[in-house]
Amino acid sequence: MELIEKLGDWVNESKNIVVFTGAGVSAESGIPTYRGNDGLWEKYDPEKYANINYFYQDPSYYWNFFKEVRSPVLQKAKPNIAHKSIAKLESLGKLKSVITQNIDGLHKEAGSKNILELHGNTRMFSCIKCKTEYRMDQVNKLLEKHLPPECSKCNSLIRPQVVFFGENLNPIILSRAEKDLSQCDLFIAAGSSLVVQPAASLPLIAKNNGARLAIINIDPTPLDSIADLVINISVSEVFLKIVQGIKS
Ligand SMILES: [Zn+2]
Structure with missing residues (x-):
């Protein structure tokens, strides 16, 4: 061509x-963007999981989305x-x-x-308070204990190092x-x-x-x-x- x-x-x-x-x-x-073809992505609303105000209002919404949809997709993607x-x-x-x-x-x-x-990068995370950084495998372990995951140093909320809507x-x-x-x-x-x-x-x-x-x-x-x-x-x-x- x-x-x-x-x-x-x-x-x-x-x-x-x-x-x-x-x-x-x-x-x-x-990797689908906000709307994939399969039903799991449609279960979660990007207006909520990608919005910073909603993240602080109800962090478990983002973390459920991450655990059920985003993390498995990222682990498979090459x-x-x-x-x-x-x-x-x-x-x-x-x-x-x-x-x-x-x-x-x-x-x-x-x-x-x-x-x-x-x-930003959705495989990287940090504590909103003490700024300790976590990789995805570490966060997945913390998620097994508690959802939303808590910082192992100060027990505060952990967030992904991405730019949410509203940031x-x-x-x-x-x-x-x-x-x-x-x-x-x-x-x-x-x-x-x-x-x-x-x-x-x-x-x-x-x-x-x-x-x-x-x-x-x-x-x-x-x-x-x-x-x-x-x-x-x-x-x-x-x-x-x-x-x-x-x-x-
Ligand atoms: Zn912390």
């Missing part, structure tokens, strides 16, 4: 690529070809960073180092993203509908700084008209061919 070859040429020419990933990349690892290819680009010295809307931690599992998780994005991560975009020569938006902020504006920042803009997404996005290249097929399929074609 000519479009993939063209993107492959650009990857070969670039030294400071920034890849931006959205839900489409997680979906290829079997990095796919897109995650692995992005990590490969970094190890070859071509990638500045991967910026992601996803909270599943799969870029880290694939071996990426410079990862900017705009919405601001981490300004440090945002400014790091903007810094990387100011230096990037190729911005690849992958598997994001580019509708919500900051997904809608990050490609513009890169483009205004002189980067080429490539969009890979199954469906059209509002930014297609300003992109230098648009590919409407699966992200994994594109990245597989690109990494195979890298000239060392």
